[in-house]
Amino acid sequence: xxxxAILSVLxxxxxxxxxxxxxxxxxxxxxxxxxxxxxxxxxKAKQVNVRAYGPASSPAKTVxxxxxxxxDKKNAEIAADNAKVKEQNKKVAQENCKRARENQAAIQxxxxxxxxxxxxLATDSQRSALLQQAQQDVQNWCNQ
Numbered sequence: 001x002x003x004x005a006i007l008s009v010l011x012x013x014x015x016x017x018x019x020x021x022x023x024x025x026x027x028x029x030x031x032x033x034x035x036x037x038x039x040x041x042x043x044k045a046k047q048v049n050v051r052a053y054g055p056a057s058s059p060a061k062t063v064x065x066x067x068x069x070x071x072d073k074k075n076a077e078i079a080a081d082n083a084k085v086k087e088q089n090k091k092v093a094q095e096n097c098k099r100a101r102e103n104q105a106a107i108q109x110x111x112x113x114x115x116x117x118x119x120x121l122a123t124d125s126q127r128s129a130l131l132q133q134a135q136q137d138v139q140n141w142c143n144q
Contacts, residue, residue: 023048097142104134 026045028034039045107113107130112121122130 093141097138100134100137100141104131104138107131107134 022037024036024039024045025048026034026036026040026043028040034040035048036045039047107127113127113130114120115122115126116130
């Protein structure tokens with residue numbers, strides 16, 4: 001895999017190397033400065049050194065396209081994973097909403113309830129606090 005990448009870079013370097021082109025500069029009969037690839041017959045033309053660069057875009061695109069497509073594949077995989085996670089989170093939120101509503105209904109319907117984690121019955125103030133917590137849980141999980 002390293003060989004094609006190195007070869008592509010070398011080809012890009014060779015193709016983008018400067019190429020010397022012959023350019024002549026002279027003043028025409030109208031007094032305008034003219035640049036041409038051939039000197040005019042019978043006039044004094046000064047040769048100008050110009051570097052012309054070959055098109056380096058073709059090899060560069062080849063080198064860039066491989067990582068770009070790999071990046072696109074990675075992004076597509078990440079997007080698919082994110083969609084799965086989002087769907088799973090939605091299912092968990094629906095289940096939590098269902099449980100919060102069941103808990104709220106149980107607290108509202110029963111006159112006396114046991115305190116969580118013990119066998120003691122809740123006092124009226126404790127029951128009121130549990131009911132407020134249950135209502136807050138329903139609001140948190142069901143109103144997203």
